[in-house]
Amino acid sequence: MHILLPTLHVRPSPQAVPLAAACLKAALPEESRRRASLLDLYPRQSDAEMLAAILAAAPDLVAFPLYVWNRRRLLALARQLRQARPDLILVAGGPEVMADSARVHAEGVFDYLIGGEGEETFATLVARLDRGEKPSPTDPLTASPPPPEELPSPWLSGALIPSEGGGVLWETSRGCPFACAFCFDSRGTRGMRPLPMARLEAELDLFVRHRAGQIWILDSTFNHPPERGKELLRLLARKAPHIHVHLEAKADFLDRETARLLGQLSCSVQVGLQSARPEVLRRIHRNFEPREFARKIQLLNQAGVTFGFDLIYGLPGDDYAGFRQSLDFALELTPNHLDIFPLAVLPGTELHRDAIELGLRAQTEPPYEILESPSCSAAEIEACRLLAAAVDLFYNTGRAVAFFSALLRVPGWKGSDFLLDFADWALTVAKIPRERFLDGESWQAADILELQEGYLSHLFKKLERPDLLPAALDLLRYHFHYAETLLGPETLPSPPEELRNLDPWLAPLRLAEGVRLVHFSYEILDLLEMEDSELEEVALLFRPVGSVAVFLRRGEEVLCESLEEDFLTLLSGCDGRRSPEEIFAGTVIRAEGEEIVRFALAEGFLLPAP
Incomplete structure (x- = not known):
């Protein structure tokens, strides 16, 4: 008997782990476990797609964990399964069965309901079905939870x-x-x-x-x-x-x-x-x-x-x-x-x-x-x-x-x-x-x-305080880009061997995917030192002279550095088509410019264009 244990998750995410279904599978004897498989389903799938995925597995028994977020959808899906495969054994368990078994039973869709912690009960049900027995599908099947x-x-x-x-x-x-x-x-x-x-x-x-x-x-x-x-x-x-x-x-x-x-x-x-x-x-x-x-x-x-x-x-x-x-x-x-x-x-x-x-x-x-x-x-x-x-x-x-x-x-x-x-x-x-x-x-x-x-x-x-707006927007943007950088790809130093045959002055370069260039009204590092201060104090102490900062992630740390003019010219100009020579266009001598470029390449800020 092939057993299928589908889980309809809330959404695709790192938390979308079919733990309840896996607990049922783990409780089966080894031979039955080999005949059991898990299936992840998501709300963005249509009913037809879910139905096709289940039927493609050619199961003999399908067991659904029912939760608040998936009960309606799975009941509808179970009815379609019943029509498509009248011979299928349909089982339901989970919190909705334990809390509201009478109404789930009244739906008339499932052959068996499992109440409480289901491992032992499910394993017993599968063993009886394997022996050709047909337990009476009345009240939810339950067993005392094991130690x-x-x-x-x-x-x-x-x-x-x-x-x-x-x-x-x-x-x-x-x-x-x-x-x-x-x-x-x-x-x-x-x-x-x-x-x-x-x-x-x-x-x-x-x-x-x-x-x-x-x-x-x-x-x-x-x-x-x-x-x-x-x-x-x-x-x-x-x-x-x-x-x-x-x-x-x-x-x-x-x-x-x-x-x-x-x-x-x-x-x-x-x-x-x-x-x-x-x-x-x-x-x-x-x-x-x-x-x-x-x-x-x-x-x-x-x-x-x-x-x-x-x-x-x-x-x-x-x-x-x-x-x-x-x-x-x-x-x-x-x-x-x-x-x-x-x-x-x-x-x-x-x-x-x-x-x-x-x-x-x-x-x-x-x-x-x-x-x-x-x-x-x-x-x-x-x-x-x-x-x-x-x-x-x-x-x-x-x-x-x-x-x-x-x-x-x-x-x-x-x-x-x-x-x-x-x-x-x-x-x-x-x-x-x-x-x-x-x-x-x-x-x-x-x-x-x-x-x-x-x-x-x-x-x-509205508050008649336009003088405080630049500092407020700078704080807003800083924390937005900090969080986005933390969630984004890591920027790693480039291995020396990858740069050995590269002429850094003449090669087209591009900004690494995880690097962000962000414009601020104030010198952002000054503003961050005053982050716990009143906005009025910031406006009194500093002038909005402007700055551009580079954000990147190393491990779990986000680095934010205010850029000097030549470094900013280089990073903002590297679009994958132009070389540093073209970007600087004679404003920086090659020896000085190449030193900046080599540093940016070594640190992974820039990469050779594909």
């Missing part, structure tokens, strides 16, 4: 193989010790089951050997209990300090040692704030003391750790003003980014169970988003959505964290005031269609830069 030491590793079994430079999803435990009313992470049970450290060490060795680029640790709270979190960080620092790690933490359990260990890694930490209103958080079983939270976050700042917050709007008892209050609190702590979501009233959660009593009206189909509540009208939910989109565009994708507070000090606004003004300008003056403004994924970084420049020009004119 952590008995769970097979999808990585060590070979069900998944890390790709060089790619992403890895890494389970270090299962379960959740908390009981937040909105969350399904605990899967209906309290408590954590940590995976054995020996397994984690072997998996990490595998990731390092395969040169994985990023690791997402799937613990909903990696630092609980704190000592195990520290043990995990020490393991990462010892074996993989060069791999970027993404973690989720609870601020309550942050301490100076944890922050220090995080500071030794290349990492980003996401902290679940959700709301800054203690009375709102108490209703969903979370404790919060604002000053203590801020003190814990300051430990991350002091250790130089990149961190972000999660915020949710539409929580029971919260309103639009409360969401703005939470946003302002979060922005004052200078997170690297803010992930903001509408409340999802997920089946299987306490909020879903008590929705009628609480007066929560939400979508009845995935993604189950809140529509209105007694404290937050439908209009206020839409206002929250617009403000969240402004945060995503200007602050997150616009890389505004480093200069955002400097911008706020000019009008004396709170962060939410600024972002609402930006949203209003974008919709009314720039005439950005509302749906496009709300769709953050439709924007390219360069388009957002142009939008930010337009808004800042409008804002400083």
